[in-house]
Amino acid sequence: MRRGSLAAVLIAVGIGAGTALGRGGWQDPPGGWDYxxxxxxxxxxxxxxxxxxxxxxxxxxxxxxIETYFWDGSLPGQYSLAxxxxxxxxxxxxLVRAGLGDGGGNATVLALEVAGDTTVATGNPFxxxxxxxxxxxxxxxxxxxxxxxxxxxxxxxxxxTVIARWRLTPDPRDALPPAGQNWVSxxxxxxxxxxxxxxxxxxxxSDINASISFMPDGKLxxxxxxxxNYAGSPTNFVTVWMAVLLTALDTYRVExxxxxxxxxxxxxxxxxxxxxxxxxxxxxxxxxxxxxVKGTAAAMDLDYMGYKVGFLRPGQTQAPxxxxxxxxxxxxxxxxxxxxxxxxxxxxxxxxEVLRDGTVLEALPxxxxxxxxxxxxxxxxxxxxxxxxxxxxxxxVSCFVSYCPGVTVxxxxxxxxxxxxxxxxxxxxxYAVTRLEISRGGVTLNNNLPAVALEYWDSTLTPADGxxxxxxxxxxxxxxxxxxxxxxxxxxxxxxxxxLEPAGGWDYxxDPEAHDPxxxxxxxxxxxxxxxGCLDGSWIRSVATDWWDGSAPGVYTLPGxxxxxxxxxxxxxxxxxxxxFGQSIKTLSIEDPGxxxxxxxxDPSNRKIMLGRLLAPPxxxxxxxxxxxxxxxxRWRLTPDPRDxxxxxxGTAVRDSSHGMITLCYHDGDTAANDSAVGSRSFGMSLVxxxxxxxxxxxxxxxxPGKWVSVWYMTQDTDRNGAYHSAIYLNGDTVPIRPDxxxxxxxxxRWEEGLFADMxxxxxxxxxxxxxxxGATAFEIDFIxxxxxxxxxxxxxxxxxxxxxxxxxxxxxVTLTWTNGDTYNSIEVRExxxxxxxxxxxxVQAVLAGQPDGAHTYTVxxxxxxxxxxxxxxGVTLPVGQGDTISILMGNVNTDSKVDIADAITLxxxxxxxxxxxxxxxxxxxxANDDNKLDIADAIKILAYLFSGGAMLAPDHGTVTAANNTCxxxxxxxxxxxxxxxYFPETVSTLPPCEKPCN
Numbered sequence: 001m002r003r004g005s006l007a008a009v010l011i012a013v014g015i016g017a018g019t020a021l022g023r024g025g026w027q028d029p030p031g032g033w034d035y036x037x038x039x040x041x042x043x044x045x046x047x048x049x050x051x052x053x054x055x056x057x058x059x060x061x062x063x064x065x066i067e068t069y070f071w072d073g074s075l076p077g078q079y080s081l082a083x084x085x086x087x088x089x090x091x092x093x094x095l096v097r098a099g100l101g102d103g104g105g106n107a108t109v110l111a112l113e114v115a116g117d118t119t120v121a122t123g124n125p126f127x128x129x130x131x132x133x134x135x136x137x138x139x140x141x142x143x144x145x146x147x148x149x150x151x152x153x154x155x156x157x158x159x160x161t162v163i164a165r166w167r168l169t170p171d172p173r174d175a176l177p178p179a180g181q182n183w184v185s186x187x188x189x190x191x192x193x194x195x196x197x198x199x200x201x202x203x204x205x206s207d208i209n210a211s212i213s214f215m216p217d218g219k220l221x222x223x224x225x226x227x228x229n230y231a232g233s234p235t236n237f238v239t240v241w242m243a244v245l246l247t248a249l250d251t252y253r254v255e256x257x258x259x260x261x262x263x264x265x266x267x268x269x270x271x272x273x274x275x276x277x278x279x280x281x282x283x284x285x286x287x288x289x290x291x292x293v294k295g296t297a298a299a300m301d302l303d304y305m306g307y308k309v310g311f312l313r314p315g316q317t318q319a320p321x322x323x324x325x326x327x328x329x330x331x332x333x334x335x336x337x338x339x340x341x342x343x344x345x346x347x348x349x350x351x352x353e354v355l356r357d358g359t360v361l362e363a364l365p366x367x368x369x370x371x372x373x374x375x376x377x378x379x380x381x382x383x384x385x386x387x388x389x390x391x392x393x394x395x396x397v398s399c400f401v402s403y404c405p406g407v408t409v410x411x412x413x414x415x416x417x418x419x420x421x422x423x424x425x426x427x428x429x430x431y432a433v434t435r436l437e438i439s440r441g442g443v444t445l446n447n448n449l450p451a452v453a454l455e456y457w458d459s460t461l462t463p464a465d466g467x468x469x470x471x472x473x474x475x476x477x478x479x480x481x482x483x484x485x486x487x488x489x490x491x492x493x494x495x496x497x498x499x500l501e502p503a504g505g506w507d508y509x510x511d512p513e514a515h516d517p518x519x520x521x522x523x524x525x526x527x528x529x530x531x532x533g534c535l536d537g538s539w540i541r542s543v544a545t546d547w548w549d550g551s552a553p554g555v556y557t558l559p560g561x562x563x564x565x566x567x568x569x570x571x572x573x574x575x576x577x578x579x580x581f582g583q584s585i586k587t588l589s590i591e592d593p594g595x596x597x598x599x600x601x602x603d604p605s606n607r608k609i610m611l612g613r614l615l616a617p618p619x620x621x622x623x624x625x626x627x628x629x630x631x632x633x634x635r636w637r638l639t640p641d642p643r644d645x646x647x648x649x650x651g652t653a654v655r656d657s658s659h660g661m662i663t664l665c666y667h668d669g670d671t672a673a674n675d676s677a678v679g680s681r682s683f684g685m686s687l688v689x690x691x692x693x694x695x696x697x698x699x700x701x702x703x704x705p706g707k708w709v710s711v712w713y714m715t716q717d718t719d720r721n722g723a724y725h726s727a728i729y730l731n732g733d734t735v736p737i738r739p740d741x742x743x744x745x746x747x748x749x750r751w752e753e754g755l756f757a758d759m760x761x762x763x764x765x766x767x768x769x770x771x772x773x774x775g776a777t778a779f780e781i782d783f784i785x786x787x788x789x790x791x792x793x794x795x796x797x798x799x800x801x802x803x804x805x806x807x808x809x810x811x812x813x814v815t816l817t818w819t820n821g822d823t824y825n826s827i828e829v830r831e832x833x834x835x836x837x838x839x840x841x842x843x844v845q846a847v848l849a850g851q852p853d854g855a856h857t858y859t860v861x862x863x864x865x866x867x868x869x870x871x872x873x874x875g876v877t878l879p880v881g882q883g884d885t886i887s888i889l890m891g892n893v894n895t896d897s898k899v900d901i902a903d904a905i906t907l908x909x910x911x912x913x914x915x916x917x918x919x920x921x922x923x924x925x926x927x928a929n930d931d932n933k934l935d936i937a938d939a940i941k942i943l944a945y946l947f948s949g950g951a952m953l954a955p956d957h958g959t960v961t962a963a964n965n966t967c968x969x970x971x972x973x974x975x976x977x978x979x980x981x982x983y984f985p986e987t988v989s990t991l992p993p994c995e996k997p998c999n
Contacts, residue, residue, distance in 0.1 A: 024239030025260020036306030497732025520875020660779030
């Protein structure tokens, strides 16, 4: 039968189980064997493999693993070439071998046969393919339990002794081949290297596989390497006594005795022995037998196999201690080492010696079962327990203990040093040392630091080295050095460079550069959560975590005021010269002052601000747009000069407070928490001090707080199985700091960033904000760019964009002016995907006549060498009323309706007063030389006007003298004919052009 219980097939009737003593001609060990499989009638049960490991085999106590258990439940001799879906050749059965037991009696054996890999037609000896399992390999294993237990494994490292009796079958049932086929004609192995046919094993999965098997020439080998000099035929039964014990680090004592001999056929210390595993799963410590390797034919008879916990030699009358346990208790002061063991039943010892590294520490009474000491030695050491019986020592059982109290090693980059250097620092050492060693990436930098050193500077790290880890090794005054104590990972940041725009452009861009407070606001606010309308109109306030009150930083009122406005909030800030190309930029600034509710501000209090934007729905919703692939390019930083947060730059909050956070997330619409391959996912990254905190804890250190950092992140789950392929790139580098990052994203069903009250709505979104209630944060974003699909960044010389773009409307005509940042081949003016004008590369102005009514956003793109620059945008709403004016009294800095020396003093106080003096409320009145910036040249111009008869320049670049200086109206949308610049640019040295005109 192909599936079901395998009935015992008895060819002859008799009893050959042997006696309790005398297996193989040896006296059984003291107390007998802990376990023996006898291959008695009924002890050949079959269970189909399910998962990676199956139990309940043979007598119900054996197991089979996914790598080597391919028994189909059949008996040898039952296959049929006419039924390839039926029983395969080979299998397992119980037989009685008359007169072949220990002492000449009958032997009940488990007969195993495999006929090669019966599932592969091409090259198969049968040229026939059965469906696996098809008896390609048959291998059984049994855990080595502590004596009297079936739940706690014994440790083979602490000794185990195995006995087994088996042979290669001289008359396998499936030896005759089908007509015309090259079938194996005997039970001998045909593969040249054997690879474990007719094998028994003692296995510790991590350390050793002590296997004994027959080779093609009939020789008996240990671990395919050591000839046991067995002189008998492989088709005759051989009995093996094998004892295995860990004696030193990575060193095992293995002794093998054959057929009742008391002189070992093999007795050696094996360093770092073979440790292969044939099961593909647990348990860690087991005995095994069978025919485990596919590809060649073999047949064996097993009479019995058993084990005894402990290393015992034939004739040994006392068993060694078992169940050795070693542990350091750090909860007591000073820490203590506790060693425990079990004295086997019936064992009587003269004494028990406790050893460390082979030296006796203390001799204890023979009945002792524990030892404790606070005299610990630094490093890893071998502790042993050796029983003395009849005046002679038994083999010691050992364990290895590492005592390595450490320190925290912190690596940070100091960019104020020239050249920048990494500072590696640590605290007071926990024990006496002779010297210290410092390494980077495993390579020693200094192996002789003084014992009193608490820091080390590495000035050799460069951005090209990528992310590295430092190691501090403490060389103790007594003991052996522990392994190096690892620092955090750190990277020397390269100078920031831009990435090229991906093919086909970006699918979404949020860039505050397009902000115009009237025609195109990029900091919009809607009071209702869970609906679009924020920032550029497409962002949503989170229903769970957003407490933005609609205010901007710097405009709060104090508790008790009739109109309460909390500190913090969101605003667009101007940042002169801080763009990727050194151009002036506008940024989205978010400030979370902590928890203003404790100071009397009711919610919404700006204590958390979390905004999200839905990404376009994917074609396949499994895993959302996230799984289909998303690329994010963001430029951001911790704000160095926050308006309402005291610490600058912020980052003083606790490590996991998610300050300055951007998150990519997918919610599957299932309200129950789950972590399936296509379930909810999120990937978050946060700026905290000098760290980019990423969601799997693999944080990136080495950022310069307050300095801009560009992050390119891409991810994709191509197979929809949760195996996300992700990568992170920094500052224009096309070599990822984290290549092919396979860590599964966080399960997002527990998240707090929910965009909607109805969590049954599936969505993919990008989120930005601050999530910590108690910690304060301030960060700003230059831009966020999204591309659908996982796209690696490209290097190359990007084209510098234009700057200082301004849109001015008059009726339905629009004039755009800008400053060129490079020499271009051409310049394009676009609205959306439409190109409205293509200009010469030197152009600094475009006039668009007859534009339709409504809001417009225009983008200027410069082209050089076929490479487009990033688009710079501005907005205007048409029609614009003609004749709008702004009145200016040139030189009247303090707005007292007259021009005198006080105006020059006011301007100088603002420029050089360290921020203590207020700015002019009409900056263009103070801009005496009409260069759209405020500096000392304007103060000099005013003084020359007052005392030397000099002239100032008006917003239209006209000359203003004492004779004609009055409160004069200027066209609010006027364009200066001398340089093509607007009379009133968006900002004058970051200030509004004129908040308070003259009357």
